[in-house]
Amino acid sequence: MIRPSVQAPAAIVMVRPYGFKVNTETAQDNAFQSHIGAAGPDIARRAYEEHSAMVAELEHHGVTVHLFEGENTDTPDCVFPNNWFSTHAGGHVALYPMKAENRRLERRPDIIEFLKTRYRVQDVIDYSGLEMDGLYLEGTGAMVLDHIERVAYAVGSDRTNPIALERFCTHFNFEPLVFPATDGNGVSIYHTNVLMCIGTDFALLGAELITDSARRHHVIARLKASGREIINLSAAQIAAFAGNAIEVQGADGRLLALSQTAYDALTTDQIARLEQVVSPIPLSVPTIEMAGGSVRCMIAGIHLTPRGSAAPPQALA
Structure with a gap:
């Protein structure tokens, strides 16, 4: 269980929220988002404290966290960096086109430059120019990547354009597997990573929400062929963010980082099955979850090779 896995990054990037509030620009097609119009210093303080506690807990378990501070109140979703960039074995970085205009402001050259100093980066492929043509692909929110089998699972939506997806898959050697999905109320799923999570030896999947039966069977068959234990999630569990988890590498083995909300929604049997292959780490982030x-969503995994003389990780202001 402690062997390294290309699926589970040992280092991650996180961006601490600044002036946190629910993003009104993304509410139209994000049914997971709260519609209470949350804002104000109390909400921002709670989000900041939740994020800080999450960073501390992950570091306690041996995960390297490269922590950056949010910069201004014009980027309410800056706490979700996995949507604007991803990293890949071989030294590759991708920058993504975002649907909401204020989310495009989240892209930060300083984070990419930091990665270049700490890791071996060969190239940065920038897809953000596709925004001008209305073609969006919101990173590892829009795609759930199987780094082992080289499959990019993607729910079709306005945030996952097929042309942009095809370009990414061609450049990064993934096979696209696109399918339609809706939540328990029949509303289209906005991001694939709320529906499924792929680990080294397991997969969490809201299979019942995939509306095309042929595609549903195809997704299940591909996951089974990879030898993974498939844990099916109900619509209610998906609504509780049980699919929005990520496997990371800790000091003593692989961990499943998920929210306390998600963990509480799992059954005793599901938890027991997970514990056979990974250690679940519940993290309390209820305020941040109001943003959908x-x-x-808060973790951008680092799949790059560290430079030999890298300095110790540090938080950057």
């Missing part, structure tokens, strides 16, 4: 994303 949970633990997975």
